[in-house]
Amino acid sequence: MxxxxxxxxxxxxxxxxxxxxxxxxxxxxxxxxxxxxxxxxxxxxxxxxxxxxxxxxxxxxxxxxxxxxxxxxxxxxxxxxxxxxxxxxxxxxxxxxxxxxxxxxxxxKRKGGIIVEGDEKVLRENFCVLGKSAEGWEIDTLIPPFSLKKRLSELHCQLVRYGNILLSECEIDGRG
The missing domain is CATH 3.90.470.20 (4'-phosphopantetheinyl transferase domain)
Structure with a gap:
């Protein structure tokens, strides 16, 4: 879309x-x-x-x-x-x-394209999991990337790729 x-x-x-x-x-x-x-x-x-x-x-x-x-x-x-x-x-x-x-x-906004690493059960309880690839689990969510990174961290998971967008390592002014 x-x-x-x-x-x-x-x-x-x-x-x-x-x-x-x-x-x-x-x-x-x-x-x-x-x-x-x-x-x-x-x-x-x-x-x-x-x-x-x-x-x-x-x-x-x-x-x-x-x-x-x-x-x-x-x-x-x-x-x-x-x-x-x-x-x-x-x-x-x-x-x-x-x-x-x-x-x-x-x-x-494409369905999927967001790759994460983490426990399958935890991911399935919190996100729409579309499948697994060599990179990790592909999920679909409307959560923007820095908020998603924070949420994944709380779940002891990690964001690998967010579509075709590069993310800065640290959010500017803590606003991410």
Missing amino acids: IVGVGVDFLEIERVSERLAERVLGEDEKNIFRSRRNKKEFVAGRFALKEAFFKALGTGLNGYRFTDVEFLESGGKPVVKIHRDFGEFNFVHVSLSHDRFVVAVVVLE
Whole structure:
């Protein structure tokens, strides 16, 4: 089920490299430092974040640009979050740039796609268990990732993967 779609469009020349300090997370800043065309990189990340918050339907209301990062793996954007945002477990991203940057973000809630480790009986008592794979137990839940990590910890279980979303190791300001 599609939870939200966001689009942003921005002229690269209107962006200052100084925006990086306010908009980029730590991992994004590491990528930024290695880039030749820094303006293009910052414009792209700014547009992706604007599209992400539009897809949430909230705008920035109560969130910060650094709560979400758009990283790279094999040339593809990968989303890393630092707090709970809602009921989705997959994020689809497209970014294109020339003179302008166009960013599209689609938030999706798929059945399953959440992999956990733990005692089967405990998991079945608390979640909808869909099956077992080499990675662990696949479950379905509407609990957002950081809240799920906390709940699993209380059950002496562990989150292995939350859809296609990377999670920060520690939640920012304990808000996760």
